[in-house]
Amino acid sequence: MNGDLVEIRGLYKYFGKLEVLKGVSCGIKKGEKVVVLGASGSGKSTMLRCMNLLEKPTYGEVWFDNNLLTPVDPYLHPDIIKASNTFRKLKTPDMSDAELIAKIKKEDLLHEKHEGKEYSALMKSFHKAHYLNENLARAKMGMVFQHFNLFNNLTVLQNMILAPVELKLKTKEAATEQAMELLGKIGLTDKANSYPSTLSGGQKQRIAIVRSLCMDPEVMLFDEPTSALDPEMVGEVLELMKRLADAGMTMIVVTHEIGFAREVADRVLFMANGVIAESGTPAEVFDDPKTPEAKQFLSSVL
Amino acid sequence: MTFAEKIAKLWELRGLFAESLGYSLLIAFGAVIIGFIIGVIMSVIRIAPKTNPVIKALDKLAVTYITVIRGTPTLVQLLILYNSVLVSFKRMPTNLLVPIIAFGINSGAYMAEIIRSGISAIDVGQMEAGRSLGLSWITTMRKIIIPQAIKTVVPTIFNEIIILVKETSVVSYIVLKVNNEQKWDLLGMAEKQGLATPACYLVFLFFAAALYLAVVMLLTALQHFIERRLKKNER
Numbered sequence: 001m002n003g004d005l006v007e008i009r010g011l012y013k014y015f016g017k018l019e020v021l022k023g024v025s026c027g028i029k030k031g032e033k034v035v036v037l038g039a040s041g042s043g044k045s046t047m048l049r050c051m052n053l054l055e056k057p058t059y060g061e062v063w064f065d066n067n068l069l070t071p072v073d074p075y076l077h078p079d080i081i082k083a084s085n086t087f088r089k090l091k092t093p094d095m096s097d098a099e100l101i102a103k104i105k106k107e108d109l110l111h112e113k114h115e116g117k118e119y120s121a122l123m124k125s126f127h128k129a130h131y132l133n134e135n136l137a138r139a140k141m142g143m144v145f146q147h148f149n150l151f152n153n154l155t156v157l158q159n160m161i162l163a164p165v166e167l168k169l170k171t172k173e174a175a176t177e178q179a180m181e182l183l184g185k186i187g188l189t190d191k192a193n194s195y196p197s198t199l200s201g202g203q204k205q206r207i208a209i210v211r212s213l214c215m216d217p218e219v220m221l222f223d224e225p226t227s228a229l230d231p232e233m234v235g236e237v238l239e240l241m242k243r244l245a246d247a248g249m250t251m252i253v254v255t256h257e258i259g260f261a262r263e264v265a266d267r268v269l270f271m272a273n274g275v276i277a278e279s280g281t282p283a284e285v286f287d288d289p290k291t292p293e294a295k296q297f298l299s300s301v302l
Numbered sequence: 303m304t305f306a307e308k309i310a311k312l313w314e315l316r317g318l319f320a321e322s323l324g325y326s327l328l329i330a331f332g333a334v335i336i337g338f339i340i341g342v343i344m345s346v347i348r349i350a351p352k353t354n355p356v357i358k359a360l361d362k363l364a365v366t367y368i369t370v371i372r373g374t375p376t377l378v379q380l381l382i383l384y385n386s387v388l389v390s391f392k393r394m395p396t397n398l399l400v401p402i403i404a405f406g407i408n409s410g411a412y413m414a415e416i417i418r419s420g421i422s423a424i425d426v427g428q429m430e431a432g433r434s435l436g437l438s439w440i441t442t443m444r445k446i447i448i449p450q451a452i453k454t455v456v457p458t459i460f461n462e463i464i465i466l467v468k469e470t471s472v473v474s475y476i477v478l479k480v481n482n483e484q485k486w487d488l489l490g491m492a493e494k495q496g497l498a499t500p501a502c503y504l505v506f507l508f509f510a511a512a513l514y515l516a517v518v519m520l521l522t523a524l525q526h527f528i529e530r531r532l533k534k535n536e537r
Contacts, residue, residue: 054430139436149431153449162445163435208431215435 004063005030005250006051006141006219010076011060013046020046021057022274028219028252033245035261035282036254038271039297044254047271048223051252052141053134064141065218067132072123075105080122084115139167142212142220146228148204150196156183156207157192160214175214182210186240202233206240219250226257258301262286270294303501311502312509315495322491323513325478329401329487330467336406337466338459341413344368346443348414349421364414371411377472380404384476395482401473409466416458420451453532460525464518471514488513 004027013021020043028034038044049055051062053069061076062069074080081087081101086109090100104110151159160179164170170178183189186206196204205225212220222241226234238260245251245264255261261268261282268285270278272293278285286302289295303311312319344364352358371379383404424447432442452459474490486494492510496503 052434054434135433135436135438137436138434141434143431143434145427145431145434147425147427149425149427151428151431151446153446153453163432163437166441166445167436212435 004028005032005065006252007063008047008051008057009061009063010073011047011050011062012058013043013050013055014058020274021050021060024060024271024274024276026269026276026279028250030218030250031248033251033264033266034253034269035265035267036252036269036271037256037258037261037285037297038277039293042271043274044269044271045223048221048252048254051221052138052143054143063130064132064137066130067137068127068130069132069134069137072127074110074119074123075108077122077126080119080126081105081110083118083122084110085119086110086115139163139169139215140218142209142215142217144205144208144212144220144222144225146224148196148201148208148228150199150204150208150211152196155193155195156188156199159196159207160211163211164214169215179210179214182213183207186210200233201229202236205229205233205237209237209240209244213244217249219252220244222251222253222255224254224256226255256301258286258298270297272297308502308505311499312505318495319488319491319509319513322486322488323517325398325480325485326467326470326473326488327517329398329405329470329473330463332398332402333405333409333466333470334463336402337409337413337462340406340410341417342448344410344414345417345421346448348418351439368411368414371408372415376405376408376469377475379408380472381475383407395479397477397479400476401470401478405466405470408469409462412462413459416455416462417448417451419458420455421447423454424450456529456532457525460521464521467517467521468514 007025007027009025011021011024012019022043024043024047036044036048046055050057050060051064053062057070059073059075060070061073072080074084078097078101081104082097084104086104087100090104090109095103150156151162154162157176157179160182161170161172161175164175164178165172180189180192183192188203188207191199191203191207196207199207209220209225225241226237229237234257238257241251241253241260242264251264253260253265265282268278268280268282269276270285270289270291270293272291277291278289278294285294286298289298344367347357347360347364350357350361352361380401384400428446428450429439429442432446433439437445470487471489473487474493478485478487478490488510492503492506496506
């Protein structure tokens with residue numbers, strides 16, 4: 001909403017009783033490279049997966065290129081809260097609007113169905129003005145998984161051209177030409193007609209990356225892309241990611257590769273207990289961590 | 303009657319037996335097609351995320367269908383269909399559709415559960431990868447999940463087909479008609495000829511058994527051929 005390509009606002013995610021995200025907000029600008037660090041269970045993967053709605057946030061909003069991907073979260077919009085019956089009922093002269101809004105937010109007092117016409121109309125018009133179908137958004141947000149997730153029933157080339165052709169973004173010829181060019185860039189042209197089961201982990205992950213690139217994404221999300229790889233294959237994948245970064249791609253990378261973060265990241269987010277505990281340049285976060293969690297984490301991985 | 307005479311009698315009737323085997327196979331083949339289509343649709347409904355009321359209702363329907371069909375004998379289903387629901391078919395000059403539909407509906411319930419188990423066995427990462435590329439749930443199902451699921455359930459599907467081929471023998475409980483002429487399935491033919499020539503009854507039954515066995519062995523060979531082909535595709 002303020003020039004960020006990807007923005008999450010007030011994100012909460014519960015898995016049953018487990019609170020994984022407890023109010024996360026951050027924005028990523030076009031061309032920015034953000035590395036997300038944190039101990040396992042800190043919520044970093046969940047935050048990344050919320051960005052393209054593979055996980056549906058319990059509360060909060062996800063924005064992509066000024067489009068809203070989630071339902072409207074009324075607690076993020078004071079003017080919508082003000083239009084609610086709850087607000088009107090609780091309003092007393094000795095309480096300021098801001099105080100009451102804070103109270104309603106804190107105690108989760110809104111009840112979708114009983115907030116009156118004005119409230120519903122505002123919710124609806126806001127939704128209508130900004131909402132973008134998740135499939136359309138995902139087509140522009142590449143994602144790379146820890147376990148590669150190449151389609152096992154398709155060849156490498158078919159893996160790469162399936163989505164652009166199926167979504168009618170490109171003709172089969174154009175998609176094939178682009179895919180072969182990308183395979184050439186990573187030196188795997190000869191694997192075009194191989195099935196994923198015949199490839200090494202490093203090859204699979206590099207192909208998973210270029211499969212996403214076939215969609216001409218505006219941002220790439222990486223969910224621990226090297227964690228499942230044998231050590232000798234980590235380098236080739238990081239190398240490709242660096243080339244991608246140099247080419248100006250907007251990247252959000254969840255990883256444990258501190259070296260990569262130092263070299264590539266414009267900004268490092270450190271997550272602990274479901275919130276962003278620290279945010280800053282690699283130098284700020286790595287050389288001068290403020291929170292005890294970050295200090296402990298960094299001393300364990302460095 | 304000597305054994306040689308019995309065999310001679312059997313030889314005399316070979317055309318009739320071949321025709322009746324044809325009807326048995328036709329019914330089984332039609333039922334497999336219907337059952338497979340029903341199975342794929344039902345399994346997808348069962349596996350779909352229950353996000354809207356239509357899918358929830360369809361899911362309830364699918365569960366009911368599977369429970370009822372798996373919970374009642376095939377013969378009962380066939381007789382009910384023959385005598386009530388499809389009563390107009392009964393009067394039609396050719397009523398082969400009655401057993402085809404009855405066995406198809408029956409098989410669909412089993413196929414649904416088989417295919418559902420195959421879909422559940424596919425790594426969730428495959429669906430996530432499809433969705434992350436912007437493909438819809440149904441497109442990812444169609445292009446990625448179902449093809450892989452079918453591959454893993456080929457042996458179980460063939461198991462079901464084999465059972466179905468043999469189960470068509472209960473069709474002799476109803477009157478089959480083709481162009482207003484009464485026809486018999488393989489077991490029905492063995493029974494009919496056995497009544498006409500009681501001395502040969504046992505020979506006819508053994509012959510019918512041998513033909514069923516031959517068909518099943520062919521199906522098993524086909525299964526192994528398909529499994530090998532599917533494996534080769536991945537290498």
